Amino acid sequence: MSITRGLLVSYVDDFSITVASPSYRSNVRRLKRLFSSIARKGRDIGVSFSVPKTELIHWRTPRLRTPPSLAAIEFEANLFRPSGLVRWLGYWFTPAFNTTHHYRHRLSLAQAIFSFVKPLSSPGAGARPFLRHSIANGLLLPIPTYGADHLTSNYNALTGMDSFWHRVQRWTTTNFFSTPTSILSRESCLPPIVSYCGSRRRLGAFRVACAPPYANPALSRLPQSFPSLSSFRAQDASRHSTIGLSSVYLPLSWPTKVPTAPISKHLPVDALAHLTLRL
Numbered sequence: 001m002s003i004t005r006g007l008l009v010s011y012v013d014d015f016s017i018t019v020a021s022p023s024y025r026s027n028v029r030r031l032k033r034l035f036s037s038i039a040r041k042g043r044d045i046g047v048s049f050s051v052p053k054t055e056l057i058h059w060r061t062p063r064l065r066t067p068p069s070l071a072a073i074e075f076e077a078n079l080f081r082p083s084g085l086v087r088w089l090g091y092w093f094t095p096a097f098n099t100t101h102h103y104r105h106r107l108s109l110a111q112a113i114f115s116f117v118k119p120l121s122s123p124g125a126g127a128r129p130f131l132r133h134s135i136a137n138g139l140l141l142p143i144p145t146y147g148a149d150h151l152t153s154n155y156n157a158l159t160g161m162d163s164f165w166h167r168v169q170r171w172t173t174t175n176f177f178s179t180p181t182s183i184l185s186r187e188s189c190l191p192p193i194v195s196y197c198g199s200r201r202r203l204g205a206f207r208v209a210c211a212p213p214y215a216n217p218a219l220s221r222l223p224q225s226f227p228s229l230s231s232f233r234a235q236d237a238s239r240h241s242t243i244g245l246s247s248v249y250l251p252l253s254w255p256t257k258v259p260t261a262p263i264s265k266h267l268p269v270d271a272l273a274h275l276t277l278r279l
Contacts, residue, residue, distance in 0.1 A: 003017070003019065003034065005019065005020045005021065006018055006019035006020065006030070006034070008034075011089055014088065014089060015038075015049075016088055017031060017034055017035070017038075018059075019031060019034070024058055024069040024071040025071050027058070027071075028071050028072075028073045031056075031073060032073060032074070032075070035075060051075050051076050051078055052078060054073075054075055054078070054080050055080065055083055055086045056072070056073050056080045056081065056082050056083060057082055057083050057084075057086045057093065057095060058071070058082045058095055059095055059096075059097075060095040060096050061096070062096050062097075064096075068082070068084075068095065069082060070082065082095075085101055087105075090146055090147070091147055091151070092105050099147075099151045099152065099153055099154065099157065100154060100156065100157055102147055102151060103144070103147075103151075103153050103157035103160070103161065104157065104160070106143060106144045106145075106146050106147070107144050107157070107160050107161055107164060109143055109144075110140060110143040110144040110164060111164060113139065113140065113143060114140055114164070114167070114168060114171075117135055117139070117140075118171060120135075121171070121174075129172065129173065129174070132171065132172045133172050133188065133189060133190070136168050136169070136171075136172050136188070136190055137190060140168050141165075141168075141190070141196070144161045144164060144165075144193075145161070145193070145196060145197060145200065148196070148197040148200040148201065149200050149201060149203065149204030149207075150201075150204055152201070153197065158193065158194065158197075161193045162192075162193045162194070165190070165192075165193045166181050166184055168190070169184040169185065169187070169188040169190055170184065172188040172190065173187045173188045175187060
């Protein structure tokens, strides 16, 4: 269903409804009407919702100086007051979109997992280095950096993740504690956190720019100046530059001139990646 000045997102059995209006109380009234409409459509097909699990949050801009809203919402005789922190699909959100809480929770989870796998290999014994590298790269790295595609970490969060990742790199290579951190990435063949998060953000921008609007609603929020031969995205998914990729990636022929040196050949998909760096 479409929502005027709003967004309805669902993943399996998790629903999120976001609306916008001039006041918090207007938002509450709109949310109640939308829930009644969705619940009615659900009953028609035999689907019910677990209302007690509902959470409410009022979004605020960082420049908003007024006190936080206390406007609550009532669903089926259950009163839900606004929260200062909600969790959805592994992301932790605050009213002002502060990412500190998200990365703090992810770092705590990564530290707990690392304390569990660390005894698998002590210095000079246990799993071999290539197995430790696979554990670090496939299990430990995705946990603290979850959400790096969309959420930019501040200095404190980045420092905490960096310190944790140095411990993982030392465990992978069994280096001494006195080994300089500047060479740990080379010794362990594991990327630095700063470089890895930057790469994830660029890939996230690349996915947004390549995805069709029906697969990623963020595409419609790109500025009108973003180069394209059509109002949306080309529907031809069989061009040479994207053969073998997922069907959600649709290539474009960019009218912009691509850099030549030191690159001799530059496919359209490479030009797209170059243009998304500033996003």
